Amino acid sequence: MSETEKKGTSRRAILGAGLAAGGAIAAGRVSAAVPDPLITQVQPWASEFGDPVDATPYGMPIRFESHVVRRNVPWLTESPISSINFTPIHALEGTITPQGCAFERHHSGAIELSKSDYRLMVNGLVDTPLVFTYEDLTRFPRHVQTFFCECAANGGMEWGGAQLQGAQFTHGMIHNMEYTGVLLRDILNEAGIKPEGKWVYVEGADASSNGRSIPLEKAMDDVMVAFFANGEALRKEHGYPVRLVVPGWEGNMWVKWLRRIAVYDRAVESREETSKYTDLMPDGRARKWTWVMDAKSVITSPSPQAPIRHGKGPLVITGLAWSGHGKIARVDVSLDGGRTWTEAQLSGDIKPKALTRFHLNIDWDGREMLLQSRAMDETGYVQPTKDQLREIRGLNSVYHNNGIQTWWVREDGEVENVEVS
Amino acid sequence: MSETEKKGTSRRAILGAGLAAGGAIAAGRVSAAVPDPLITQVQPWASEFGDPVDATPYGMPIRFESHVVRRNVPWLTESPISSINFTPIHALEGTITPQGCAFERHHSGAIELSKSDYRLMVNGLVDTPLVFTYEDLTRFPRHVQTFFCECAANGGMEWGGAQLQGAQFTHGMIHNMEYTGVLLRDILNEAGIKPEGKWVYVEGADASSNGRSIPLEKAMDDVMVAFFANGEALRKEHGYPVRLVVPGWEGNMWVKWLRRIAVYDRAVESREETSKYTDLMPDGRARKWTWVMDAKSVITSPSPQAPIRHGKGPLVITGLAWSGHGKIARVDVSLDGGRTWTEAQLSGDIKPKALTRFHLNIDWDGREMLLQSRAMDETGYVQPTKDQLREIRGLNSVYHNNGIQTWWVREDGEVENVEVS
Numbered sequence A, B: 001m002s003e004t005e006k007k008g009t010s011r012r013a014i015l016g017a018g019l020a021a022g023g024a025i026a027a028g029r030v031s032a033a034v035p036d037p038l039i040t041q042v043q044p045w046a047s048e049f050g051d052p053v054d055a056t057p058y059g060m061p062i063r064f065e066s067h068v069v070r071r072n073v074p075w076l077t078e079s080p081i082s083s084i085n086f087t088p089i090h091a092l093e094g095t096i097t098p099q100g101c102a103f104e105r106h107h108s109g110a111i112e113l114s115k116s117d118y119r120l121m122v123n124g125l126v127d128t129p130l131v132f133t134y135e136d137l138t139r140f141p142r143h144v145q146t147f148f149c150e151c152a153a154n155g156g157m158e159w160g161g162a163q164l165q166g167a168q169f170t171h172g173m174i175h176n177m178e179y180t181g182v183l184l185r186d187i188l189n190e191a192g193i194k195p196e197g198k199w200v201y202v203e204g205a206d207a208s209s210n211g212r213s214i215p216l217e218k219a220m221d222d223v224m225v226a227f228f229a230n231g232e233a234l235r236k237e238h239g240y241p242v243r244l245v246v247p248g249w250e251g252n253m254w255v256k257w258l259r260r261i262a263v264y265d266r267a268v269e270s271r272e273e274t275s276k277y278t279d280l281m282p283d284g285r286a287r288k289w290t291w292v293m294d295a296k297s298v299i300t301s302p303s304p305q306a307p308i309r310h311g312k313g314p315l316v317i318t319g320l321a322w323s324g325h326g327k328i329a330r331v332d333v334s335l336d337g338g339r340t341w342t343e344a345q346l347s348g349d350i351k352p353k354a355l356t357r358f359h360l361n362i363d364w365d366g367r368e369m370l371l372q373s374r375a376m377d378e379t380g381y382v383q384p385t386k387d388q389l390r391e392i393r394g395l396n397s398v399y400h401n402n403g404i405q406t407w408w409v410r411e412d413g414e415v416e417n418v419e420v421s
Helices: A167-171 A184-191 A386-393 B167-171 B184-191 B386-393
Strands: A083-086 A119-124 A130-133 A142-150 A174-183 A199-204 A212-215 A224-229 A243-245 A258-264 A296-301 A313-322 A328-334 A345-347 A356-364 A369-377 A406-409 A415-418 B083-086 B119-124 B130-133 B142-150 B174-183 B199-204 B212-215 B224-229 B243-245 B258-264 B296-301 B313-322 B328-334 B345-347 B356-364 B369-377 B406-409 B415-418
Touching (some): A167 A296, A174 A184, A184 A258, A296 A328, A313 A328, A313 A369, A328 A356, A345 B142, B119 B184, B296 B328, B296 B369, B328 B345
Antiparallel strands (some): A174 A224, A199 A212, A313 A356, A345 A356, B174 B224, B199 B258, B296 B313, B313 B356, B369 B406, B406 B415
């Protein structure tokens, strides 16, 4: 199979001169025949009025797309209050994740907190402890940047080979949004950090509080206190009215409903950074402070929830790549389980610490494929195989699985999650 | 007023040592006093569970943001079926416009057309007339790009000085989305353009059909046949499942529910490009083929729907700028009705033919202001005043008003739409 299409393969029907009399079309593997009642007869949508402009002040997706929704896996957690759901990445394209279907992770449910009730306290080792209202925060200089947010457990079930049937479930604990907010460093500088302050401890206003420690160096670098995502206010389930954005670092640190920022001389070593969000190694010890999400990628289509329906011929393979260390430099795609690789096209903007879309156009010969993608970031780091990861980290961990995913495309176009060695 | 904040102005409350006993805070013009019951007492949101992850498979904005919606102006058109509504740009930030509140313009209502019923015909002066199904189109190479879509009539009511009270109504016939789709030129090349083909005529599947002529040069350049916007399928009201994206050109040409692309040797001179979407000049003649949207900008906050509520001191002025000719090079802001100008900061990505966000941080002294913004694009073109436009084009036109907008900020922070000469 070649990277580019072979000449002569057809994506469409040909309206040949000889067909004017009404013959059906045999040429090509896809597409409409002419005469096609959908173009030769007047249809209701072309002869009746549609919806007026006052029908939907705030619109939702059309009913035909009702399958493109967040889904949870009931057996994954004891309760949906402290649980996660998954972005339908198999059905999305481009790089932006709409808020409406961007995954959620709550530790005690998504709370409803109004702007007027919102307060942010800054205390600890600061010159002047402060309390901000929502409106106060909007008076700091604003910044606009796009970042991915990935749960550290994304792909966690695949460590032991759960082989969930769909990119939504294997890789859907991720979203990518354009944030507008202020820099955490501007807020910290307003309070004034004492010389002995070395860590920041951030807490949410929900019952779990989900406290996490962040080294001051990161807090003073690119961390945002964000109010807007994809142009509008954050959604309730993503931390309305204010969440922390910690570019490139695991999603658990992106504290929602942000209520307190404390400066300390050491890390708090909270529950969320000791018994959780650490990586248990084969020797019984746990790696901690594994904040950065390493380079990773996945083919979103074809994939188990997005099989090939059009038969052989031209096929667009599409997927996502990302790295918490910076920009994606390159993505390779394999059709044969990693034996040979072809460089994919990176489509659209390539931003640091943000989802990057890749495409590879092939001419599918209709034979089975073992599809894989492999990301490389600007540091030169190359996404490893799952076996390479397991060799070092064993099977105890649920976090930081950035191993290469394999999809088995069958001759009938159906796709399954498999492992190759 | 300086571009940067003056030292000593306060955005926040100070938790001074002497306040531990419970004194209220007088320092600063904003913000919470401590003790503040919202941080010193346990609140329901911090002691009760919130929503589980299976509550909203596809989420909507939180109820507190129910004012951030599209609005129409009932007197503007005879019927809401052939009408327009407006993006709430006064309440948005960053650059992306969420689909749910992105303006709509229909000529015979928003139709419901499924992917299985969708057909695209390519005919006229082509070697091989073609009909594509939706799936056929997805087999062409995909592209991802962000563009603004602006109705030619955006600001049209302001030609004669309607002075509508809000950026949503004066400038809200615009949105900005990340599109994924295929290039029109790839589709045209598949059909093969005959040498005498010089124009493309595009039609929608709705009853209005909204046919428009596009010179072949543009059609073969950057025009997209798009399926996805902001990562997900187009919404019904934006042309689901397929719309044309004509970067930098007036929104009327971005044909929704795209059903036919015909190649001709001349322009069709349809209703939509003769009696409509032309600019009637003072001498009674009409400018036609005024496709490109010239450089323009508007301050979105403060603005009539987004007054200053926090009193004097630090104020973030924010707005949008765009040009159909390429990238925005610079935006200047005036606080005194255009007598003096300060260069604003361009925030986030600066993409060609896409909305660009600007910010200017000032220290407001509490006196009235006449706020203006002035965009310059990479060609060197500078946004004109409304009077400069009227001098040349008179008062007959409703289209292509890219004049500088003035907001009068009163001492109490309320804002009005005014004109200055």
